[in-house]
Amino acid sequence: MSATVFQNARVIDPSRGIDERGAVIVIDGAIAAAGADALNQGAPDNATIVDCQGHAVMPGLVDSRVFIGEPGAEHRETIASASRAAAAGGVTSLIMMPDTKPVIDDVALVEFVKRTARETAVVNVFPSAAVTRGFAGKELSEFGLLSEAGAVMLTEGRATIANALVMRRALTYARDLGITIAHETQDPHLASSGVMNEGLFASWLGLPGIPREAETIPLTRDLMLAGLTGGRYHAAKISTAMSAAAIARAKDEGAQVSAGISINHLTLNENDIGDYRTFFRLSPPLRTEDDRLAMVEALKSGAIDVIVSSHDPQDVDTKRLPFAEAEAGAIGLETVLAAALRLYHNGDLPLLRLIECLSTAPARLFGLPGGTLKTGAPADLVLVDIDAPWIVREADIRSLSKNTCFEGARMQGRVLQTMVAGRTVFSA
Amino acid sequence: MTNTSFPLYPHRHLLGIKGLSPLDIEMLLDRADAAVAISRQQEKKTATLRGRTQINLFYEASTRTQSSFELAGKRLGADVMNMSVASSSTKKGETLLDTAITLNAMRPDILIIRHAAAGAAALLAQKVSCSVVNAGDGAHEHPTQALLDALTIRRAKGRIGGLTVAICGDVLHSRVARSNIVLLNALGARVRVVAPSTLLPSGIDQMGVEPFTRMDEGLKGADIVMMLRLQRERMAGSLVPSVREYFRHFGLDAEKLKAAKDDVLVMHPGPMNRGVEIASEIADGPQSLIQEQVEMGVAVRMAVMDALLDPRRNAEGGAA
Numbered sequence: 001m002s003a004t005v006f007q008n009a010r011v012i013d014p015s016r017g018i019d020e021r022g023a024v025i026v027i028d029g030a031i032a033a034a035g036a037d038a039l040n041q042g043a044p045d046n047a048t049i050v051d052c053q054g055h056a057v058m059p060g061l062v063d064s065r066v067f068i069g070e071p072g073a074e075h076r077e078t079i080a081s082a083s084r085a086a087a088a089g090g091v092t093s094l095i096m097m098p099d100t101k102p103v104i105d106d107v108a109l110v111e112f113v114k115r116t117a118r119e120t121a122v123v124n125v126f127p128s129a130a131v132t133r134g135f136a137g138k139e140l141s142e143f144g145l146l147s148e149a150g151a152v153m154l155t156e157g158r159a160t161i162a163n164a165l166v167m168r169r170a171l172t173y174a175r176d177l178g179i180t181i182a183h184e185t186q187d188p189h190l191a192s193s194g195v196m197n198e199g200l201f202a203s204w205l206g207l208p209g210i211p212r213e214a215e216t217i218p219l220t221r222d223l224m225l226a227g228l229t230g231g232r233y234h235a236a237k238i239s240t241a242m243s244a245a246a247i248a249r250a251k252d253e254g255a256q257v258s259a260g261i262s263i264n265h266l267t268l269n270e271n272d273i274g275d276y277r278t279f280f281r282l283s284p285p286l287r288t289e290d291d292r293l294a295m296v297e298a299l300k301s302g303a304i305d306v307i308v309s310s311h312d313p314q315d316v317d318t319k320r321l322p323f324a325e326a327e328a329g330a331i332g333l334e335t336v337l338a339a340a341l342r343l344y345h346n347g348d349l350p351l352l353r354l355i356e357c358l359s360t361a362p363a364r365l366f367g368l369p370g371g372t373l374k375t376g377a378p379a380d381l382v383l384v385d386i387d388a389p390w391i392v393r394e395a396d397i398r399s400l401s402k403n404t405c406f407e408g409a410r411m412q413g414r415v416l417q418t419m420v421a422g423r424t425v426f427s428a
Numbered sequence: 429m430t431n432t433s434f435p436l437y438p439h440r441h442l443l444g445i446k447g448l449s450p451l452d453i454e455m456l457l458d459r460a461d462a463a464v465a466i467s468r469q470q471e472k473k474t475a476t477l478r479g480r481t482q483i484n485l486f487y488e489a490s491t492r493t494q495s496s497f498e499l500a501g502k503r504l505g506a507d508v509m510n511m512s513v514a515s516s517s518t519k520k521g522e523t524l525l526d527t528a529i530t531l532n533a534m535r536p537d538i539l540i541i542r543h544a545a546a547g548a549a550a551l552l553a554q555k556v557s558c559s560v561v562n563a564g565d566g567a568h569e570h571p572t573q574a575l576l577d578a579l580t581i582r583r584a585k586g587r588i589g590g591l592t593v594a595i596c597g598d599v600l601h602s603r604v605a606r607s608n609i610v611l612l613n614a615l616g617a618r619v620r621v622v623a624p625s626t627l628l629p630s631g632i633d634q635m636g637v638e639p640f641t642r643m644d645e646g647l648k649g650a651d652i653v654m655m656l657r658l659q660r661e662r663m664a665g666s667l668v669p670s671v672r673e674y675f676r677h678f679g680l681d682a683e684k685l686k687a688a689k690d691d692v693l694v695m696h697p698g699p700m701n702r703g704v705e706i707a708s709e710i711a712d713g714p715q716s717l718i719q720e721q722v723e724m725g726v727a728v729r730m731a732v733m734d735a736l737l738d739p740r741r742n743a744e745g746g747a748a
Contacts, residue, residue, distance in 0.1 A: 200631030204446070206546035206568030206603060209630055276547030320525055322545030324566065 003027045003047035004422065006383065011035050012058040014356035015372035024057045026379040029422030034373035052383060055416060059359040060092025060123075060380035061337060062371050064153070064182070064260060065236060065308035067329065069400075070116065071109075072101025076401050077313040079113065082333065083121035085398040087426035089334040090415040091309070092380035093124040093363070093370050098135075099157035105130035105141040110149040122425040123418075124380070126368060128153040131170050131181060135159045140170055147179050152366050155182040155236060158283060158328075162188065164221055171231030180366060182234040182260075183222055186284065190214035195324045197270045197285045205276065207324060210285050212240040219243050223250040226257050234365065235259040237310060239284040240291055244298035251303070258365055259303065261295055262310035263336045264405055266343060268292070272405070278319045278326035279403050282310075296348050299357060306362040307354075309336035313401030330405045335392060337384070339406060341413035344386075351386075379422040388414040434459050437735035441553045441560045444569035445610040453578065453614060459731035460579050460724065466503060467726055476734055477506035480537040484510045485527070485552075486563070487543040492698055493563050493572075496722070497540045500729035506537070524548060525555055532556040537737055541565070546603075559736040561729075567601050573697055574607035576728040578615065580721050581652055584693055589616030594646050594688070595637075596622040596678065597656030597705050600629050600667075604697045605656055609637055622646030623678065626667045627658075643678060647687040655680055655696045655706050671704055681707040685715070693717050 006024040011034050013019075022036040027044060034057070043049065063086065069076035077085075079096070086094055096113060098104035104113065110127045117125035129151035133139045143154060154174060161167045161183065174181050191214040196202050198209025219235055223246055226233035235247055238259050247259045264282055269289045273280045280286060298304045312329030319326050332339075340358060343349040363371025370380040392406040418426040434455060445453070466474060482501040486494050494510065501508040513527060524543065531539065538559045541549050546566030553560040564570040582588055593612050599605045599621045612619045613636040621632060622640045632639050640646030647653060658674065668674045685692060694706075694715050702708050711718060 198630045200634050203629035203631050203635065204606070206566050206606060208567075211630075275550050317523075321523060322543065322548045322551055322566075324545050324547075 001028060001044070002422070003044040004050060005039070005043045005047045006050045006052050006057045007039065007043070008054060009052035009057040009383075010054060011373065012056050012352065012355055013373040014352050014360040015059070015374060017352065019352050024373060024381065026419070026422050029379055031373050031375055031377045031379050033375055050383070050417070056384045056386050057373070057381055058355050058384060059371050059373055060382045060418060060420065061090050061358045062362040062368060063091045063094040063309050063311070063333065063336065064306055064362040064366055065097065065262070065310050066094040066333065067097045067099055067157075067310075067312040069313060070100065071112065076315050077399055078120070079116045079125055080120035081398065081400045082311070083117070083123045083125060085311075085331070085333040086123045087418045087420070088398050088415065089309075090337045090382035090384060090418055091123060091333055092382065092418060092420045093126065093368055094333070095126045095128050095153055095366065097155065097157045098128050098130045103130050103135050104128070105133050107142065107145050107149045110146055110151050114150050123420050124370065126150070126152045128155050128182070130154070131156045131161060132166065137161050137163055137166060140166075140173060143174055143177055143179060147177055152368060153180055153182050153234075156184070158184060160184060160186050160188065160218055164225065167222060168225045168229060171225055171229040171233060175229055175231040178232070180232040180234050182236040184236045184283070185215055185218040185222060186210070187214045187218050190217065195281060195285070196273060197287045199270070199288065201270050201273070205273070212242055212287070212291075215240055215284050216242040216246060220246050223247070223255060223257060226250065227253060227255040230256065232256040237262050237265075237284060237308065238304065239265045239287050239295065241294035241298070244294065244303045248298075248301070248303040258305040260306040260308050261299065261304050262308050263332055263339045264310065264330060265292065266295055266299070266307065267339045268405055273323075276323040278321065278323050279330055279405055279407070281323060281326050281328050282330060283328035296343060300349060300353065305357065305365060307336070307340055307357045309333050313399055314403045315401050319403050330403050331397070331399045331401055332404070334398060335404060335406045335411070337415060338390070338411035338413045341386060341411075345412050379419055381419050382415055383417040384413060385416055386413050388412070390414050434735070436738055436740050440736065442571050442732050442736060443549050443553060443560065443562045445571045445574050445607045445614070446569070448614070450614045453575070453611060456575055456728070456731050456735060457579050457582060459735055460575070460727045463727040463730040463734070464724070466730070467723065472503050473505060474503060475505045477501065477504040477737055480506045480737055481535070482506045482508045482538045482540065482733065483531055483536045484508065485513055485531065485539055485541045486511070487513050487524075487541070487548070488564070490542055490564070492722070493542060496725040497563060497729050500726050500733060503726070504730055504734060506733070524551065528552045528555050532558065538733055561732060561736070564603055566603065567606070568603050569607045570603040571607050572725070572728055572732060573604045574611040575732070576721055576724040577608055577654065577695060577697070578611055579724045579728055580695065580717050583724070584717060584720070585651065588612065590618075591651040592618045592620065592649055593652040593654060594620045594622055594650040595654045595656065596643065596646065596680065598627045598658045599623050599632070599656065600627045601659065602656045608654065609635055620646050620650070624668060643684045644687045647684060650688040650692055653680060653685065653688055653692055653694050655694065657697065657699065658701060658705050660701070675704055679703070679705055679707060680710050682709055685710060695721055697721070
């Protein structure tokens with residue numbers, strides 16, 4: 001038997017709604033007890049004692065939108081390197097997007113991801129699979145076989161399924177299997193050659209804009225189809241108040257829908273692009289401060305369920321270019337927690353709700369273990385000094401790609417230790 | 429023209445009009461006035477930039493702007509090299525920055541860049557150690573065009589402040605319009621834009637202009653009418669239905685020009701699409717400043733390069 005006791009801790013467990021002084025006992029890779037009365041029976045014999053000095057122990061983060069370059073672009077990120085970045089950021093489980101070369105739309109590729117993760121990753125890596133073969137938006141991939149092989153979600157990755165009939169059939173077929181379809185929506189015609197949020201700032205920069213409607217129009221279509229089919233639909237990354245309102249309405253009407261938002265859209269706005277900074281070229285584009293504030297409200301009200309890093313490694317070949325020629329995307333595994341804590345430190349969001357959106361909610365939505373400190377759950381947890389100040393430095397980034405939106409940013413909240421199934425995978 | 433007769437220009441690059449003070453602009457225009465005189469002499473070559481190296485890096489073909497910069501450099505005595513990047517290394521996949529770093533190693537004093545991507549000049553300026561002049565970056569800025577327009581107006585009208593200037597046409601895709609809007613506002617002109625709404629950028633009413641969608645209203649009482657070029661590919665039914673409809677509603681002809689002041693003057697950055705945005709009778713008529721604009725172009729570019737490469741900058745130890 002191996003045992004670890006985190007004592008003198010602030011135990012935060014959104015799955016039970018607790019935020020209290022206490023301890024967490026880990027025995028043989030699982031949570032034995034967590035909370036104020038965890039030590040009522042005393043510490044197990046021979047346990048490793050960790051004095052948390054009042055710092056927080058919480059469920060490890062569950063990041064449901066992570067892009068990785070393996071297979072096909074291993075110079076940007078491998079499953080191993082992403083997992084080390086995740087561990088350093090307090091992320092104990094991640095769902096890997098199928099946007100690889102080749103696209104993960106086949107059982108063998110799902111098995112490749114699982115095997116590579118098992119052999120090289122230090123955190124839990126769950127594969128997702130394409131909704132349509134090769135992201136072509138036409139033929140459905142083998143939902144049933146993919147799911148049996150271990151794909152936990154179906155998603156078209158960065159792409160949008162243009163054909164409403166394909167989406168309807170995908171939702172209908174997925175319903176029978178109980179799989180969620182996660183979709184980023186952007187109307188390709190309305191977005192056209194746009195590279196940032198449409199508006200005054202884009203106009204001055206001379207960059208083509210993407211209107212908010214480009215996101216919300218296809219999203220509204222999807223939500224109606226979710227209502228029609230009864231399928232489970234997850235709006236993977238929304239950025240506009242209109243989208244949040246549409247989600248809230250669909251939820252009220254009883255549709256099986258949920259929504260996510262990237263940490264970037266919760267903490268940054270289009271002004272961060274400044275003088276054509278390509279690391280801030282994202283999809284959906286960063287919107288205005290008003291939009292950002294509306295997103296924080298939507299998170300508070302429950303219209304939005306989960307926060308993702310949307311970790312998307314890009315190297316100099318794809319980022320050291322004029323803005324409109326650069327690829328969209330930013331890394332985020334190592335900064336998602338600290339950036340999210342800005343919302344807590346600013347008083348925008350209660351800590352428990354914030355941690356719920358980062359751990360408990362995504363685990364529940366996608367049926368993953370973790371996201372909780374309940375007895376019997378795997379000991380996927382993170383010890384965090386919520387107040388520790390630090391500065392993001394490129395030299396410290398563990399990802400193979402360095403395209404962070406937070407270079408030089410002041411953060412408050414630092415991961416001290418990350419544990420996956422009782423094994424320490426990171427310690428500061 | 430001698431450097432020392434003008435105050436030291438405070439910037440190292442010219443990436444846009446945005447960021448320049450009215451004083452900076454006036455100083456460049458004063459320098460350009462002096463340069464006009466040089467171009468009108470029989471002996472047009474000076475030694476102002478003797479020994480300096482100017483590289484023209486044009487990713488978009490532009491006979492007019494490139495030759496204007498080339499001539500300006502030569503009249504200042506600089507060694508001028510034209511890089512035809514559109515046809516060489518870029519086809520081999522070299523990025524803008526790699527080309528820039530390569531050129532920078534050849535130690536030029538000034539790089540003139542034209543690129544289809546907004547922000548390209550600013551990106552270049554971050555990576556090279558010489559001065560950079562933006563000769564047009566996507567739909568962002570074309571600062572020397574705005575300066576030459578201002579010089580043309582100032583010489584024709586004696587002032588810029590208080591004038592009503594109507595900028596007409598494809599404002600959406602126009603770097604010329606953006607630079608002019610900033611500059612004319614800085615110098616106190618009243619700026620209007622006139623175009624179908626499909627050719628106006630989002631937020632135009634917050635850009636310091638009065639937008640109009642009818643020529644008769646937009647030109648009413650105007651001192652200057654500035655026409656913009658409409659790219660042919662934008663006329664094929666997506667932004668405007670047809671050339672003939674566009675010319676009917678927005679092409680500048682004598683009839684539409686009647687709405688403006690009697691002493692109105694007409695400008696166009698060129699190259700013109702005759703019969704699309706402007707009728708030949710106007711382009712070639714007595715109210716046209718189009719030839720003067722071309723002449724002022726050389727003078728403004730001489731003034732800009734002279735100001736950026738002011739030897740006093742190095743003498744004071746401040747390369748930045």
